[in-house]
Amino acid sequence: MKYQPVIGLEVHVQLLTDTKIFCGCSTKFGSEPNSQTCPVCLGLPGALPVLNKKVVEFAIKAGLSTNCSITPRSIFARKNYFYPDLPKGYQISQFEDPICQWGWLDIKVDDGETKRIRITRIHMEEDAGKLVHGELSGRDDGSGVDLNRACTPLLEVVSEPDLRSSDEAVSYLKQLHQIVTWLGICDGNMEEGSFRCDANVSVMPVGSSTFGTRAEIKNVNSFKFVKQAIEYEIQRQIDLIEDGGTVVQETRLFDPNSGTTRSMRSKEEAHDYRYFPDPDLVPLVISDQWVERSRRELPELPEQRQQRFMNELGLPLYDAEVLTASRALADYFEAGVAAGGNAKTVGNWIMGEITRALNDTGTPIESCPVSPGQLAELLQLIDNSTISGKIAKTVFDEMWKSGKAPQTIVEDQGLVQVSDSGAIESIINGIMAANAGQVEDYRGGKEKVFGFFVGQVMKASKGKANPAVVNELLLNKLKG
Amino acid sequence: MNIFDMTIHALHAALKGKRVSSVEATTAMLERISSVEPQVGSFITVTPEQALAAAAAADQRIARGDCDLLTGIPLAIKDIFLTEGVRTTCGSRILDNFIPPYSATSWEMLRGCGAVLLGKLNQDEFAMGSSNESSAYGTTRNPWNTDYIPGGSSGGSAAAVAASEAVATLGTDTGGSIRQPASHCGCVGLKPTYGRVSRYGVIAYASSLDQVGPLTRDVADCATMLGAIAGHDHKDSTSVDTPVPDYSSSLTHGVKGLKIGLPKEYFISGLDADVQVAMDAAIETYRRLGAEFVDVSLPHTDYAVATYYLIATAEASSNLARYDGVRFGHRAEAEGLLEMYTKSRSEGFGVEVKRRIMLGTYALSSGYYDAYYVKAQKVRTLIMNDFTTAFADVDVMLTPVAPTAAFKIGEKVNDPLQMYLSDIFTIPVNLAGTCAMSLPAGFSAAGLPIGLQLIGKPFGEETILQAGYAFEQATEWHTRKATI
Ligand SMILES: [Zn+2]
Numbered sequence: 001m002k003y004q005p006v007i008g009l010e011v012h013v014q015l016l017t018d019t020k021i022f023c024g025c026s027t028k029f030g031s032e033p034n035s036q037t038c039p040v041c042l043g044l045p046g047a048l049p050v051l052n053k054k055v056v057e058f059a060i061k062a063g064l065s066t067n068c069s070i071t072p073r074s075i076f077a078r079k080n081y082f083y084p085d086l087p088k089g090y091q092i093s094q095f096e097d098p099i100c101q102w103g104w105l106d107i108k109v110d111d112g113e114t115k116r117i118r119i120t121r122i123h124m125e126e127d128a129g130k131l132v133h134g135e136l137s138g139r140d141d142g143s144g145v146d147l148n149r150a151c152t153p154l155l156e157v158v159s160e161p162d163l164r165s166s167d168e169a170v171s172y173l174k175q176l177h178q179i180v181t182w183l184g185i186c187d188g189n190m191e192e193g194s195f196r197c198d199a200n201v202s203v204m205p206v207g208s209s210t211f212g213t214r215a216e217i218k219n220v221n222s223f224k225f226v227k228q229a230i231e232y233e234i235q236r237q238i239d240l241i242e243d244g245g246t247v248v249q250e251t252r253l254f255d256p257n258s259g260t261t262r263s264m265r266s267k268e269e270a271h272d273y274r275y276f277p278d279p280d281l282v283p284l285v286i287s288d289q290w291v292e293r294s295r296r297e298l299p300e301l302p303e304q305r306q307q308r309f310m311n312e313l314g315l316p317l318y319d320a321e322v323l324t325a326s327r328a329l330a331d332y333f334e335a336g337v338a339a340g341g342n343a344k345t346v347g348n349w350i351m352g353e354i355t356r357a358l359n360d361t362g363t364p365i366e367s368c369p370v371s372p373g374q375l376a377e378l379l380q381l382i383d384n385s386t387i388s389g390k391i392a393k394t395v396f397d398e399m400w401k402s403g404k405a406p407q408t409i410v411e412d413q414g415l416v417q418v419s420d421s422g423a424i425e426s427i428i429n430g431i432m433a434a435n436a437g438q439v440e441d442y443r444g445g446k447e448k449v450f451g452f453f454v455g456q457v458m459k460a461s462k463g464k465a466n467p468a469v470v471n472e473l474l475l476n477k478l479k480g
Numbered sequence: 481m482n483i484f485d486m487t488i489h490a491l492h493a494a495l496k497g498k499r500v501s502s503v504e505a506t507t508a509m510l511e512r513i514s515s516v517e518p519q520v521g522s523f524i525t526v527t528p529e530q531a532l533a534a535a536a537a538a539d540q541r542i543a544r545g546d547c548d549l550l551t552g553i554p555l556a557i558k559d560i561f562l563t564e565g566v567r568t569t570c571g572s573r574i575l576d577n578f579i580p581p582y583s584a585t586s587w588e589m590l591r592g593c594g595a596v597l598l599g600k601l602n603q604d605e606f607a608m609g610s611s612n613e614s615s616a617y618g619t620t621r622n623p624w625n626t627d628y629i630p631g632g633s634s635g636g637s638a639a640a641v642a643a644s645e646a647v648a649t650l651g652t653d654t655g656g657s658i659r660q661p662a663s664h665c666g667c668v669g670l671k672p673t674y675g676r677v678s679r680y681g682v683i684a685y686a687s688s689l690d691q692v693g694p695l696t697r698d699v700a701d702c703a704t705m706l707g708a709i710a711g712h713d714h715k716d717s718t719s720v721d722t723p724v725p726d727y728s729s730s731l732t733h734g735v736k737g738l739k740i741g742l743p744k745e746y747f748i749s750g751l752d753a754d755v756q757v758a759m760d761a762a763i764e765t766y767r768r769l770g771a772e773f774v775d776v777s778l779p780h781t782d783y784a785v786a787t788y789y790l791i792a793t794a795e796a797s798s799n800l801a802r803y804d805g806v807r808f809g810h811r812a813e814a815e816g817l818l819e820m821y822t823k824s825r826s827e828g829f830g831v832e833v834k835r836r837i838m839l840g841t842y843a844l845s846s847g848y849y850d851a852y853y854v855k856a857q858k859v860r861t862l863i864m865n866d867f868t869t870a871f872a873d874v875d876v877m878l879t880p881v882a883p884t885a886a887f888k889i890g891e892k893v894n895d896p897l898q899m900y901l902s903d904i905f906t907i908p909v910n911l912a913g914t915c916a917m918s919l920p921a922g923f924s925a926a927g928l929p930i931g932l933q934l935i936g937k938p939f940g941e942e943t944i945l946q947a948g949y950a951f952e953q954a955t956e957w958h959t960r961k962a963t964i
Contacts, residue, residue: 039582043802045570046562046584046681048716078798080844082821089801145806274844276853279688279795281717 002206003241005234006214007169007199008161011176012154013186014127014194015058021126021153022049022092029192033132033146041151043087048280051076055153056099056284058185059124060294062155063100065179065301066119070291074099076124076281080274084145085129093156095275098123099284105179107171117172118160127152155185161200161211166230170223173197178302182327190221197226201233202247212237213247217261220254229254233261305330313343322351328365335372341379349375353396370399378406391415391463419466421473424457427465428477431456442478453478483508484644485961488553488701491647495542495552502542502552506535506596509554513598513645516964519626522640524559524617525567526599534596541594549704549728551594556646558637559600560607561587561692562681566597570683571605571615571633574803574810574828584681585716586650586692586709593708598646602636605830606800607657607685609633610902613893614832621889622665623962624928628886631661637695638665642962648696648705652682654689655788656881656906659918662695663881663931666920666960668702668948669695671906673938674913675720677706678713684799686792687718689910698958699919699948703727706941725942733946736770740947741874745781746905752884758922758930759880765954766878771947776870776877780862784908785900787863790843790856791911797840803828835896860911867912871937876947879905881931885924905933914938919948920957929957 020027023040039047063070077095103119129150133143157176163169177195181188188195202214215237220229237247251270252261300308302324309320309330323333329350336346354375358365378395381387387395387410398409410416418424431453432439442449457470483491483505494500510528517523531554538552557563560570562580569575583591591597604614612620612635620635622628623643630639634651638661641649651658653671662669670693677692684690694705707728712721747759763773805811805824812823829837843852870877882902892899909916914936921932932951936944952958 042807044562044580044582044808045568045575045578045683045802046580046679048680048718050715050717080798080801082801082804084804084806084817087802087807089804090798272846274798274841274846274849276794276798276844276849279686279718280684 001242003203003234003238004206004208005164005166005230006161006202006204006211007163007165007230009159009163009169009173010198010200011157011173012196013062013157013180015055015153015155015185016187017052017054017058017153019052019054020151021052021055021124022151025151027152031148033144034148036148037150041087042147043089049092049278051281051284052153055124056286057294058153058183059099059122059155060286060291061183061185061298062157062180063103063122064291064295064298065183066100066103066105066122066157066176068100068103068119068122070286071097071099071101072286072288073097074284074286076278076284077275078278081271083128084143085131085147085150087129087147087150091126091128092278092281093125094123099286105172105175107168107175109168109171115168117162117168120158120160122155122157125154125156126150127154161202161214166227166234169199169230170227173223173226178326182302183299184327190223193221196221199226199230199233201230201237203234203237203241213249215247215249215261216251217254218251218264221256225254225256228256228259229261232259236261299327302327302330309333309343313337315343315347319344319347319351323347326365332365332368332372336375339373339376341376342383345379346375349379353393357400369403370396374399374405381406381410385417385419385466386410387415387417388463388467391417415464417466418461418464419469421469424461424465424469424473425477427457427460428453428470428473431460432477439478443480450474450478482644484512486647487697488549488647488704491553492547492549496547498542502535502538502554502596503532505552506531506554506598509598509646516623516643516645519621519964520623520639520643520645521618521620522601522636522643522645523556523599524569524571524602524615524636527566527597530566531596531598534591538594538596546594548593550590550708552596553647554596554598555590555648555650556598556601556637556640557587557650558603558634558652560603560652560683561600561650562683563587563597563600566600568600568683569617570607571603571617572828572830572833573616574825575808576616576810578809580681582681585678585713586682588681589709589711590650601634601640601649604633604635604657605833606683606796607633607652607654607690608796608832608836610656610660610899611887611889611892612636612661613889614830616830619889622886622928623964624666624886625926626964627888628928629664629889631664631882631886633657633661634669634695635661638662638667638669641665641667641695641697643964644961648694648701650692650705650709651695652685652690652692653906653910654685654691654792655910656903658693658695659881659906659916659931659933660903662918663933664886664929666929666931666957666962667695667697668699668917668919668958669693670702670706670917670941670945671909671915672706672710672941673720673915673936674910675718676915676939676941677709678711678716678719680713680715684795686795687799688795689788689792691910699945699952700728700731702917702948703731703945706945710941720939722939727942727945730942731946731949734769735766735947735950738766738771738876738943738947739774739874740766740771741774741776741870741877743776743778743781743870743877743879745778746879750883751880752924754885754922754924755880755883755930758932759878762878762921762932762951765951766947769950769954774874776874778863778866778870778908780859780866781904781908783859784863784911785904787856787859787911788903788907789839789900790852791860793836793840794843794853794856795840797837797844800829800833800837832896863908863911864913867908867914875937876940876944877935879933879935881905881918881933885926885928885930909935915941915944917944917948919951920960921951921955922957923960
């Protein structure tokens with residue numbers, strides 16, 4: 001029998017606010033344990049939460065960018081369970097009436113088509129703290145709690161079970177990742193857990209309209225692992241069914257070392273979270289004006305920008321896609337064009353030399369040592385024949401290292417292209433004299449020797465000879 | 481007159497006139513506490529050194545000519561208010577060792593005025609009770625007759641005023657916890673409108689119902705205390721940003737033409753005869769003063785107690801989850817995490833608290849949520865609507881505070897349902913979120929005080945204080961002292 005996988009994703013997005021969602025403590029990562037805490041995030045008796053408005057603004061932006069409706073009156077709820085990293089014994093989240101509902105993303109699928117993936121909801125919630133084993137507790141066998149992360153703001157983005165393969169899941173996840181980083185509301189760091197995902201996976205016979213029993217896979221923190229975890233889980237469920245077993249509803253943990261999933265708790269062991277509206281927080285009322293203001297403040301989103309790069313700057317689809325991989329990259333590209341560079345050439349250089357250098361040195365585009373303006377100047381020097389394209393690469397390497405302007409490098413190192421026909425002619429004369437045999441061969445019909453002469457001339461000129469002039473003069477001379 | 485019997489206003493005049501210093505007044509209060517505490521047991525913690533230091537600071541302030549109405553006045557507050565550096569137990573063993581690192585906003589405001597803290601007052605554990613019998617620190621006794629309960633949960637706050645152990649006190653009221661003990665101990669107690677006073681730093685019992693308020697010797701003191709603690713607090717999202725009137729300056733407004741509603745559901749056959757007599761006399765007094773009476777109805781009153789015990793316990797079950805032995809409070813010796821949780825909480829909480837946590841957990845459980853919690857919220861809305869409708873016709877409502885005067889210690893301790901019913905007239909006010917005040921209106925045949933409840937419109941504290949003041953001027957109940 002053939003099986004159809006059915007997948008839904010729950011993505012946790014850690015928001016880039018300076019302060020926590022319900023108190024004024026800093027959200028900075030990596031400080032001394034428990035140094036960024038106060039009565040509120042420590043869950044001390046009598047402490048009360050006060051909503052950080054920035055979190056609401058970020059949530060609205062995320063909602064508008066994923067085609068969601070913004071709920072005019074949304075409610076915070078308590079999710080009750082005991083765990084040492086959860087100071088109040090409940091997490092403040094949203095349950096009924098989350099801030100964003102009924103959205104979608106159009107993802108690209110194999111055949112170049114798009115597929116609409118519905119987003120059920122996006123809600124705001126606070127993160128828990130972290131258990132630290134050993135030292136912090138003062139005992140080797142003990143555990144301590146670091147509450148610096150407690151109360152940091154998260155969005156949870158829940159999709160409908162519209163995904164049908166691990167590739168679709170990864171494509172959806174990448175697009176969501178691109179949007180939240182593009183909006184500047186999340187740093188997107190998956191290793192540190194700023195963008196993490198739980199996957200609900202089930203399988204059903206192809207042609208069936210009834211979903212199979214699903215397992216929820218937790219702890220998947222890279223695109224690669226998402227693909228691995230889902231594929232493993234699909235196969236596990238199919239094998240189970242083929243062997244006459246049944247899939248049980250449960251929570252499973254992904255182990256990145258073995259690439260497998262294992263049972264964490266069954267449905268029977270699942271918590272009853274006893275959600276109810278948090279009486280310490282008033283309903284969050286979001287006016288139409290607020291939504292409209294947020295909509296106006298939204299940056300141009302990746303897809304809109306791709307379209308514009310194609311329509312207005314004449315880029316091919318592939319280039320437009322690559323150059324909108326991140327907002328910073330797209331900004332860099334546009335700054336280069338604005339500084340006078342030809343769009344296609346600027347694009348080629350970014351996708352070529354610059355990407356290579358960034359990758360080689362592990363530099364993010366935001367700290368690229370060659371500014372878009374400098375890149376445009378360099379391209380100008382090629383256009384006006386001051387240097388050749390080949391020399392430009394040498395100049396670029398020097399710009400990367402020293403941060404100097406291309407003009408300066410060209411002048412300091414005497415890299416100006418030689419277009420003076422007299423100078424080139426005398427080089428050609430010398431080379432023809434030294435290689436009389438090859439001259440004969442050419443004149444005897446072996447035209448490919450022409451390349452040899454070009455190479456010799458360029459070598460003798462240390463690459464500075466204008467290739468167009470060299471070609472023209474050589475042709476005349478060789479033909480005699 | 482003894483210093484310890486003075487009102488805020490009398491003591492303020494004496495302090496301002498330099499006839500007495502705050503240190504002298506505080507010393508007098510501390511001596512009074514020492515002499516009557518063995519019989520009354522109002523306090524969980526007395527803080528003599530801090531009190532005298534604060535009094536000395538207040539005297540310096542007064543010497544500079546900076547004498548607010550509360551500067552140098554010795555007060556005590558319920559042990560539910562967090563006080564930085566001073567143990568705060570909430571009447572529970574689970575917080576026996578808890579020294580808070582910050583203070584409640586309401587106490588901060590009083591302290592800012594220069595008030596002196598004598599100590600922390602006894603209460604039912606986590607404010608869950610109507611008799612003070614659920615405290616882990618012994619039952620406070622009624623100063624009028626120490627065989628009787630002082631009421632609860634702010635029993636210590638009422639008894640301390642009645643026994644002259646503090647000039648005035650703060651309590652909290654979730655279902656009557658200020659008004660019922662004020663009634664039983666013969667003092668004035670006011671539960672402000674929900675949102676009028678900050679809840680920040682007040683240990684939560686039921687967050688949507690809890691409200692901070694004063695217990696005082698008379699209505700004028702009550703107005704002063706309320707004026708000092710009322711106002712918006714950016715640390716409490718449920719506190720309301722609406723201007724605070726000058727409650728004291730409008731006290732003498734009178735009640736001529738005031739429309740007073742008598743909700744028929746509150747004058748039931750089960751009402752104690754002594755209480756009925758006191759209510760009839762009060763109505764007569766108001767009539768004489770020029771008020772008009774209107775019969776009104778609050779038709780959903782019968783459902784209030786059940787509604788309250790679902791909503792309050794549901795919120796409490798969640799509010800009390802933080803007492804897990806991990807970061808503060810009692811932690812039992814245990815092998816693993818689960819054992820640590822269960823042992824710490826089993827040892828730390830008393831029987832009434834456990835009962836309410838279980839009730840509330842049940843009401844929120846999957847499968848029962850709609851039938852209990854959601855339904856209770858719907859009924860709460862109906863009860864709120866009752867009040868809105870009634871207040872369309874009247875300015876205030878007059879009712880008894882409790883169906884009876886104080887009962888004997890031990891009398892209802894094994895019958896929780898009977899105990900719960902003693903709050904039948906106070907609970908609806910919390911569910912409706914509006915304000916109400918208890919003031920002395922008579923005595924039972926056994927010589928125990930009986931209180932009268934004035935219920936106001938939301939943020940109508942000014943009106944009930946005016947009505948209370950007029951009643952007080954026309955009667956002498958508030959001048960009687962417990963002979964302890
Ligand atoms: Zn904090």
